[in-house]
Every structure is written in C-alpha cells, then in structure tokens.
Amino acid sequence: MIKDVMVKKLLRHPDDRGFFMEILRDDENLLKRFGQASMSKSYPGVIKAFHYHERQDDIWFFPVGNAQVVLYDLRADSSTKGETNVFYLGEDNPQVVVIPKGVAHGYRVLGNEPACIVYFTTESYDPKNPDEKRIDWNDPMIGFDWTTKNR
Template sequence: MIEGVIVKKLVRHCDDRGYFTELVRDDESLLARFGQASLSLSYPGVIKAFHYHEHQDDVWFFPSGNAQVVLYDLRENSVTKGETSVFYMGEDHPIVVLIPKGVAHGYRVLGNVPATILYFTTSSYNPDAPDEKRIPWDDPLINFDWSTKNR
C-alpha cells in the first residue's frame, strides 16, 4: 500500500431502528487538523480523476453506491513513489481512506446507481488559490486501466 495511506474499517452499531457509524474522530489521528467536509454525487460510469494536493490531506467515504478508488504516489521522497493502490469502497464495502498530500486520487462509479462521496480535508477550499492540481484520467504516467475485467 502507498506510504501514508490509512484505511479504517468501519463498525456499524445496529438495532431495530437502523444503524450508527462513526466516520472520523479527532482522537484517532486521521487528519492532522480539520478543514472542511464536503458531499458530492456522481452518476453511474463517471470517472472523476485525477487530482492531488500540495498542502492538504483528504479522507474519503462513500455512504451510498460503490466506487473504484485509485491512488498514485507522486511524492519524490516517498518509498512508494510511482505505486498505485486500488480500493473498492461504498455501501458494499464501508471503509474510510486517508489520502496524503502528494498522492493523486480519483474514482469510477461502479454499478447502475449513483455514488455519493463524503470527504473531509485538512484545509478549506480557497477559490483564489486552490490546492488542487489536475492530471488527466488517462495520463500515461499513471497508466491505469479503468475498464472492468470480465472474469
């Protein structure tokens, strides 16, 4: 796995009313500090990739739908520079993933329903100086094959 990436398995506390799950807590050191929480919905088959940050970390969670999440380590001084990690996240696999600054990330919505992503960052978005660098979804350096492999 890419250095600095943290995967947190979630615990659901279920009863006859439904369930409750903690996503991110201030006492577990996922985020160095809290900056912003955001919510986005993407339609089936959509690929949102790639981007990375120079100053902020992200924590991603997909509460509904399912997604293939791809991370690529761009950090010059990382022992995992050039490595790719893939996670299948969503209602069928409820996990939280910490994405460190300098790691490119993106996702593809799987299945026939939209996917919702809830994400937390260590800094608030600044439209005058956005900490968001874009890389094309089909960048030859990352060279990720987004197609589904029929087995």
Template structure:
C-alpha cells in the same frame, strides 16, 4: 500500501431501528491531523473523476451510498512508494474511511447502476483565489491505469 495511506474499517451498530457508525473522531489524528472542511458530492453511474492531487492538504474519503473504484498514485519523489498505484473498492459493499496524503494523486469511477455519494474531509479549507488542486488526465500515460471492468 502507499506510504501514509490509512484505512479505517467502519463498525456499524445495528438494531431493529437501523444502524449507527462513527466516521472520524478527534482522538484519531492518524485520520485527520486537523479539520479544514467537509464536503459532499454525488456522481452518476460510470462517471470517472480523476485525477487530482494536493500540495498542502490530506483528504479523508467516505462513500455512504453507491460503490466506487478508487485509484491512488504516489507522486511524492521522496516516498518509498513513489510511482506506486493502488486500487480500493469503497462504498456500501465496503464501508471504509480512506486517508489520502498530500502528493498522492487520486480519483474514482462509480461502479454499478446507481449514483455514488462521497463525503470527504480535508485538512485545509478550499481557497478560491489559490486552489490547492492540481489536475491530471483520467488516462494520464504516466499513471497508465486501465479503468475498464475486468470480466473474470
């Protein structure tokens, strides 16, 4: 596992009315060391939103609807997992929270035939005058990730 990445499996409490699940709590500092901002986004089937990384903020991702292939790549030179790539499958089929530490490039591809919705929390608020966001191409040769579905 990439150094500093944290996964929280969500527990759904179901009954005849529906379900309830906690996403993040203030007594889970391993998930969100401080609150900066909460955001909500939707992407259409097949869309790839990749890659970007941050110098100052951690991201905590959750896909409440749809499904996504999430790819992480460790850019932190001092990290024991430097240049390691990991893939997570998140969404309705695997409801987890994924903490992405600063310095780890991240992106996702929407899987299936329905849009995917992501809700994410950050440790810093977005600063329009000085965005903490660095972009890499979705097909960056250093990362070398193959986004094609493997038919097995």
C-alpha cells in the same frame, strides 16, 4: 500500500430501526487538522480522476453507492513513489481512506446507481488559491486501466 495512506474499516451498529456508524473521530489522529467537510454525488460509470494536493490531506468516504478508488504516489521523496493502490469503497465495503498530499487520487462509480462521496480535508478550499492540481484520467504516467475485467 502507499506510504502514509491509511484505511479504517467502519463498524456498523445495527438494530431494528437501522444502524449507527462513526466515520471520523478527533482521537484517531487520521487528520493532522480539520479544514472542511464536503459531499459530492456522481452518476453510474462516471470517472472523476485524477487530482492531487500540495498542502492538504483528504479522507474519503462513500456512504451511498460504490466506487473504485485509485491512488498514485507522485511524491519524489516517498519510498512508494510510482506505486498504485486500488480500493473498493461504499455501501458494500464501508471504509475511509486517508490520502496524503502529493498522492494523486480519483474514482469510478460502480454499479447502476449514483454514488455519494463525503470527504474531509485538512485545509478549507480557497477559490483564489485552490490546492487542486489536475491530471487526466487516462494519463500515461499513471497508466491505470479503468475498464471492468470480466472474469
């Protein structure tokens, strides 16, 4: 696992009306501080990758749909520099993943339905000085193959 990446399995409490599930609590110390909560919807097959931050950490959660999440450690001082992690998050596997600054991240929507991501950051978005550095989805340094492997 990439250094400082954390994964939290979410616990659903179902009953005859539906279910209740906590996503993030302040007493878990997953975020160093709270900056912003946001949501985005992506259509089937869409790849949103890669980007990273220099100042903020992220927590990603997919409450609707399913996604293949890919992380790549860019940090020069990290013991896991150059390591890639892949997670399958969403309705079928309710988890949150903590993505530290300096770790490139992206996702591909799986299945035939859109996916929604809810994410929390340690900094608020500043349009005058955005903390978003982009890397192409098919960057040769990362070298991730996004195709589904039929077995």
